[in-house]
Amino acid sequence: MSDFNALLKASFAEAPEPVDDGFSVRISHAVAHREAALKVRNGFQLAGVTIGCAAVSYGAYAMLGAFGQDLLASAGLEIARAHGAISNAPSMGAASQSFLQSMGAGMTQILLVTAALVGGAVAYRASQE
Numbered sequence: 001m002s003d004f005n006a007l008l009k010a011s012f013a014e015a016p017e018p019v020d021d022g023f024s025v026r027i028s029h030a031v032a033h034r035e036a037a038l039k040v041r042n043g044f045q046l047a048g049v050t051i052g053c054a055a056v057s058y059g060a061y062a063m064l065g066a067f068g069q070d071l072l073a074s075a076g077l078e079i080a081r082a083h084g085a086i087s088n089a090p091s092m093g094a095a096s097q098s099f100l101q102s103m104g105a106g107m108t109q110i111l112l113v114t115a116a117l118v119g120g121a122v123a124y125r126a127s128q129e
Helices: 003-014 023-087 099-128
Strands: none
Touching (some): 023 099
16 A cells, blocks of 8 residues: 555544535535525416416306306207207118218217317317327
8 A cells, every 4th residue: 555545544534524615515505595496486386377277267257157048048959959850860761861861960960079079188188298
């Protein structure tokens, strides 16, 4: 073993830990300050999102209050019209009717429901990404 290695080991044997002149303390204070700032920022973001959701909910409530009964009445008429079209569809047993003519009465409603389901699935997937 060289004299330098012996001197090095003896120097470190006297001190329990190497002196870092407060470096660890400054780093821990900086990290604590950053974490506190992140907590405050997250609190502000949560408050902003909550206020935004409340504003959207209030606007939707006001709009439904103004137009809700008219929308329900027109939806009821459309459902009655769709039910009448499906129940009065030509029979499949008629020799003069083709398959496309007999399915034509209910196909619009089937396509609308299918499109609504597919649109909902696409919106759900887009919100998950």
